[in-house]
Amino acid sequence: MIEKLQHRYALSERGAKDLVQGVIACTVQNIAFMFPVSLLYFFVGDLLDGGIHGSRIAFYVVGALFCLALIYGITYWQYNTTFLATYVETGTRRITLAEKLRKIPLSFFGKKDLADLTSTIMADCTALETAFSHFIPPFAGSLISTVLIAASLFFFDWRMAAASLWVLPVAYAIVGLSAKVQQKLSDKSMDAKMACADGIQECIESVQDLKANNAEADYLVGLYDKIDAVEQQAVKCEFGTAVFVTSANMILKLGIATTALAGASLLLKGSLDVLTFFLFLLVVSRLYDPMQAALQNLAAIISIRTNVGRMNEILDHPVQDGREELTNRDYDIKFDHVTFSYNKKENVLKDLSFTAKQGEVTAFVGPSGSGKTTVSRLAARFWDPDAGKITVGGMDIAKIEPETLLSLYSIVFQDVTLFNSSIMENIRLGRKDATDEEVLEAARLANCDAFAEKLPKGYDTEIGENGSQLSGGERQRISIARAFLKNAPIILLDEATASLDVENETMIQTALSRLIRDKTVIVIAHRMRTVAGADKIIVLSEGQMAEEGTAEELLKQDGIYAEMVRLQNQSQGWTIV
Numbered sequence: 001m002i003e004k005l006q007h008r009y010a011l012s013e014r015g016a017k018d019l020v021q022g023v024i025a026c027t028v029q030n031i032a033f034m035f036p037v038s039l040l041y042f043f044v045g046d047l048l049d050g051g052i053h054g055s056r057i058a059f060y061v062v063g064a065l066f067c068l069a070l071i072y073g074i075t076y077w078q079y080n081t082t083f084l085a086t087y088v089e090t091g092t093r094r095i096t097l098a099e100k101l102r103k104i105p106l107s108f109f110g111k112k113d114l115a116d117l118t119s120t121i122m123a124d125c126t127a128l129e130t131a132f133s134h135f136i137p138p139f140a141g142s143l144i145s146t147v148l149i150a151a152s153l154f155f156f157d158w159r160m161a162a163a164s165l166w167v168l169p170v171a172y173a174i175v176g177l178s179a180k181v182q183q184k185l186s187d188k189s190m191d192a193k194m195a196c197a198d199g200i201q202e203c204i205e206s207v208q209d210l211k212a213n214n215a216e217a218d219y220l221v222g223l224y225d226k227i228d229a230v231e232q233q234a235v236k237c238e239f240g241t242a243v244f245v246t247s248a249n250m251i252l253k254l255g256i257a258t259t260a261l262a263g264a265s266l267l268l269k270g271s272l273d274v275l276t277f278f279l280f281l282l283v284v285s286r287l288y289d290p291m292q293a294a295l296q297n298l299a300a301i302i303s304i305r306t307n308v309g310r311m312n313e314i315l316d317h318p319v320q321d322g323r324e325e326l327t328n329r330d331y332d333i334k335f336d337h338v339t340f341s342y343n344k345k346e347n348v349l350k351d352l353s354f355t356a357k358q359g360e361v362t363a364f365v366g367p368s369g370s371g372k373t374t375v376s377r378l379a380a381r382f383w384d385p386d387a388g389k390i391t392v393g394g395m396d397i398a399k400i401e402p403e404t405l406l407s408l409y410s411i412v413f414q415d416v417t418l419f420n421s422s423i424m425e426n427i428r429l430g431r432k433d434a435t436d437e438e439v440l441e442a443a444r445l446a447n448c449d450a451f452a453e454k455l456p457k458g459y460d461t462e463i464g465e466n467g468s469q470l471s472g473g474e475r476q477r478i479s480i481a482r483a484f485l486k487n488a489p490i491i492l493l494d495e496a497t498a499s500l501d502v503e504n505e506t507m508i509q510t511a512l513s514r515l516i517r518d519k520t521v522i523v524i525a526h527r528m529r530t531v532a533g534a535d536k537i538i539v540l541s542e543g544q545m546a547e548e549g550t551a552e553e554l555l556k557q558d559g560i561y562a563e564m565v566r567l568q569n570q571s572q573g574w575t576i577v
């Protein structure tokens, strides 16, 4: 049962056990609230028998105090098992999701956008937190306690029990029937919320481009439509809940009326005593309260299936795993008849074979979209090929645990990701245990001194979210410094110096040439000047190798590479008039 609960509600084992305890606590709490009713039953019985005297007074005083203590104790227990346990579980759930995301192949992120994933970790977890503390245990507890109390009523008088309890199956049936409709409404509401969150995020991220293109007003019209859609779906959802919940509540209320009618008629016939009639009136006035309270939250209870579904999509997604020991004999990277597509439709790389040798620089050039960046992504196992094999020193990288494999790589991408901390800490990301001196040395090699020293706190200056306070070239130099610091045996440089001016690029190229000695280097660049000194240049065209050789050999071939060089030389003479 625990395992089923774990999957049904995306819970940890501890969380599933806490949920069971929470339901038990709520059930016991509802039953405990019946104790004062029993006391009142005896009290009225004594009154009808001629009054309360002597030891009976003490009995009622002790009984009342006992009821108070019992309800206080059980409520305290119920609070701990539902509320406190839920907060712990929410933390565990967020960490589990984040850990899982770390291991999921990047292809998953292509299908999901950031707003969606952030919302799963934050908003969905919060929705479940509320549901597991406020709604689900009381709802399940009210179902169980109502059935238990109802069953015990049959011992007193089955006719009266039937008159009071017929409403329960009818109310349950209405709730059950509503589940499908509610689920659909809740799914639609979630879709509208996601589209809205997406729109807001996109708007914030692209505010500069929107302003530059004078497109703010048009964009905001679309965004307002998305916000309206959220409101409309929320109203529909609430309306759907109201219809079913109000119907179920009205049916439950009818139970009080039929109990009174049946009791009155049996009393008149003389086949029911006043005390039993009184007991039933008392019990039915309390019996449905927990259920009615729980029904108010029916929409939230049903909609958590949507939240859980979104979490399970992450939790059940296959991970990229593999062995943790490295068995490579050297650091040659070999692509052996590799075919790959991002969307399983159009192949981006087609039967590509090459070897990037250790101690050599292998450069990739080619038209935009020809697959250069994809080669570097596959080489680092960000994605796995659809066919063929990629090896490092003879070791099939598809069988190596991705984080272990990445310990062999220093990677510099054109799109640098920086964190909202100091320059020092951003560079230290290359090697966590590096000393301050080592970080500063790497920074110096990447020519970071030139800008860091001008900042108010030097290398300790906070650089804002994703380095927003730095220029493109400065951000790229931090990324290069990370690679210097990591000093891994394989280096992937994807447009690593594209944002640098000529002076900086020359300086960093010199430092890079020291870094790359004896290493396997793959360089991707648009500037032919950047790759001219490479040991081997591979020209990609539509995912296939079109040419291969040194710059000199390729110029002689007078093919794509020679044409690209010619065009770039011409473009240097261009002016905008």
Ligand SMILES: Nc1ncnc2c1ncn2[C@@H]1O[C@H](COP(=O)(O)OP(=O)(O)OP(=O)(O)O)[C@@H](O)[C@H]1O
Residues within 6 Å of the ligand: 110, 342, 343, 348, 366, 367, 368, 369, 370, 371, 372, 373, 374, 375
């Ligand atoms: N994450 C992705 N999901 C789907 N398609 C992608 C993805 N990344 C790249 N592509 C597609 O794969 C093809 C090759 O892209 P890639 O980035 O490897 O080319 P490139 O040669 O590096 O281009 P550029 O020189 O413009 O950077 C392109 O058609 C591109 O649209």
